[in-house]
Amino acid sequence: MASKSKGAADLPGFFSDLVRCETRLYNALNDRLRDRHGIVTSQYEALRFLRDRPAARVADVAAEFAIGIGASSKIIDRLERRGWVARRPNPADRRSSLVELTGDGARLADAAEATFTEGLAELLAGAFDGEAGATVARVMADLRAALERDQVGLPTG
16 A cells, blocks of 8 residues: 555555556556457557557657667567568668558557557456546656656666
8 A cells, every 4th residue: 555644655655556556457458468469568559659650760669668779679670570560761860760550560559459448447447437547647647747857767778
């Protein structure tokens, strides 16, 4: 539980709750996506990102997910081998490529999004309804924005 007493937050407890919830949700959604679409959550997130931001660079994927360029490149390589994304030369920078979904990738992203959204709604049902859920969503969005604005937690290598 994340609070010690009324008004005083147990920050280590909050962190523990946050991480454990994220891990359990991620794993449950991972299982559902693997069963229905043959992909895992990280692949779904990359596909969705690329669908929503056409002609992104590998560096854009790295920045979005706060991971290294090497890890981002590996994700894109795996998606490319499956025929879901294609790289093309970046006309603005010959050292980089632009990554776009293929038709199969776009269809998969849309189908997986439906599965993901349905699964997340089921997992959060009851605990995330009403005003409390809206408040949690707002607080998390504000926290993420602050961390991103201040460039907190970016990979160092």
